[in-house]
Structure formats: structure tokens, C-alpha cells
Amino acid sequence: MRNAKMTFARRFAAGILLAIFASLIDCKSVQTIQPHNPGSVQNPILLNGFEGQVQYLQSLKTESGPVDFEFEKTVPGYDNHYLDVYLISPPDPASELEKALEEPPDFIRIYLDGYHPERNADEAPVPPGYRKQK
Secondary structure, three states: HHHHHHHHHHHHHHHHHHHHHHHHHHHOOOOEEOOOOOEEOEEEEOOOOHHHHHHHHHOOOOHHHHEEEEEEEEEEEEOOEEEEEEOOOOOOOOOHHHHHOOOOOOOOEEEEOOOOOOOOHHHOOOEEEOOOOO
16 A cells, blocks of 8 residues: 555656646746836737737837737736737847847737727837837
């Protein structure tokens, strides 16, 4: 009976270690936008619904090209609206020195508020390091 308990404990421990290792393989580094900049949780981008959000995200670009994006989650915002959180590809480093010294994140977390029918995606501000496609 004691050997059966030891075997179960070892298998259980091995399963936990395997789960932890598997989660580390798929780890992404995510950085948030600095507070009060456009797209931060304190200053979300105000847009007109889901279509406005997609139009806005598709219009963002960096020096190297269009931004990739994926939906992450929805969270409560400060003004009792829910914020949609997206992961977008990071802006390009400002210089070769910055590229060499800093490890760029895999994604940047951006907060969008889609409850503003009066807002237009073309007029929405962009986070630092990004610009809009024309």
C-alpha cells in the first residue's frame, strides 16, 4: 500500500512539473502602455463598437508595417464601461542601441472602450511609437 501511495505522489508531482513546463514554453512577454498615454487602462481609446475597434486596430502601424493584434479579455473600466483588451505587436525600437540594450516584449496590451457611438476610429489617438495607415 505504501508503494502505491509513493507511486501516485511521484506521478502527481511529475504531472504538475510537466504542466508548469508546458505553460512556460508558451509564455509571452507583455508590456502595458505607460499610464495616461492613449491606450492605457487610465486613458482607453474611445471607439464606436466592435467594428470601430477592428477598424482602429487595422489602421495602426509601426515603422516595419501593420500591427498584428489578438483579443485578450474584457475588463471593467473606470467609467462603468467594459474595456476590451487587445495584444498588439510592439513598436519598433527607437534606435539600434535601444534594440541592443532592451529586450522588446512580444506584445503590448492596449485598452479600447467601444461604447462611444459618437467616436470615429479615424480620429482616435494612437499610443506612443505607433502611427496610422492612410
